[in-house]
Amino acid sequence: MxxxxxxxxxxxxxxxxxxxxxxxxxxxxxxxxxxxxxxxxxxxxxxxxxxxxxxxxxxxxxxxxxxxxxxxxxxxxxxHSSGILRHSDNPLALAISGEGYFVVSTPQGERYTRNGDFHVDAAGRVVTSSGYALQGQKGDLVAPNGDFVVDREGRVLSNGVEIDTLRIVRFATPLTKEGDALFSGDNPVEVENPLLQQGFVEESNxxxxxxxxxxxxxxxxxxxxxxxxxxxxxxxxxxxxxxxxx
Structure with missing residues (x-):
């Protein structure tokens, strides 16, 4: 009993x-x-x-x-299945079609996210809503005129000139959820052929x-x-x- x-x-x-x-x-x-x-x-x-x-x-x-x-x-x-891509009123928004994560810089180090609702801060950096800088191959992505264009392969252009390429990474091991749509993980690998869409965000799944x-x-x-x-x-x-x- x-x-x-x-x-x-x-x-x-x-x-x-x-x-x-x-x-x-x-x-x-x-x-x-x-x-x-x-x-x-x-x-x-x-x-x-x-x-x-x-x-x-x-x-x-x-x-x-x-x-x-x-x-x-x-x-x-x-x-980690993908959510629906939705058109956004934010022209700087980005969404990844398929595998991969954006890389952002936080006080705790690099973190990874599918939240592409970015904007430009006072210093000209492209950041998340929490102020974490989006990372390109050259480091913090900076938009000189507060505006930029990202092509489908992740190349970043300003006034028609390529200024950087976004880091889009994947992982062979499970990620750890940290809140604020951020993840931490070990041994990130660059996605060879990422597919991005500007002006869209990925909804929750x-x-x-x-x-x-x-x-x-x-x-x-x-x-x-x-x-x-x-x-x-x-x-x-x-x-x-x-x-x-x-």
Whole structure:
């Protein structure tokens, strides 16, 4: 009976984490370049039960069967599938079609993003909404006249003159999400033939309907686990208070 309580409690903990992941995805539906998270739950290994055939022969057992011992969070991972490219009123906006990430400079070092909603700061640098400078092959990308054109291969032109080439990189190992649509990673590799579109941004890859369905399923499962715990609690209370009187 106590095992049932622990199993239900573990289920509630897993469902609570799933709720957090889903709620965060929904909250970032309109965040440019956001990549949704996914949670994978797995069951604990089943326990094989057996009973001793004879107390005088402890080495001999009879199989009873197996029993599950609950679920646990296996992993929370980021889905890096592309979002829809949407036309932007910002002429300096950029979107990557296919693989790759923009490189930006932060106080913590280089970070990588699919959020191409760039603008020009007072120093003439092309920056993110948080002020992180977009990186070209020559370092911080600077727009001399506050304006620039990026062709489909990532070459940056000002007044028809090529001034730099954007760094678009990919990774062979998983990235670490850091918030603000930024990722960190090791050993970036330059994408040989990037495909960019100026005047567009990449929307988040969150599917609202899918997340809402997940949220409803989580709530229903949470309610079911709560009822199981209440039933077991009532049964345990009855066993303690009534059986003890016999």
């Amino acid at each position: 106590l095992k049932g309580l622990y199993t239900s409690a573990q289920g509630l903990a897993v469902l609570n984490r799933q709720h957090e992941v889903t709620a965060n995805n929904l909250a970032n539906t309109n965040t440019v370049g956001y990549k949704k998270d996914r949670m994978v739950a797995s069951s604990f290994p089943e326990m094989f039960l057996a009973k001793i055939r004879d107390r005088n022969a402890p080495g001999e057992v009879s199989p009873v069967g197996s029993i599950a011992t609950g679920v646990a969070i296996d992993q929370v991972y980021t889905d 969150v599917q609202v309907v899918e997340e809402m369905i997940t949220m409803i399923q989580v709530m229903r499962s949470y309610e079911a686990n709560q009822k199981v715990m209440q039933t077991l609690d009532g049964t345990l209370d009855k066993a303690v208070n009534e059986v003890g009187r016999v």
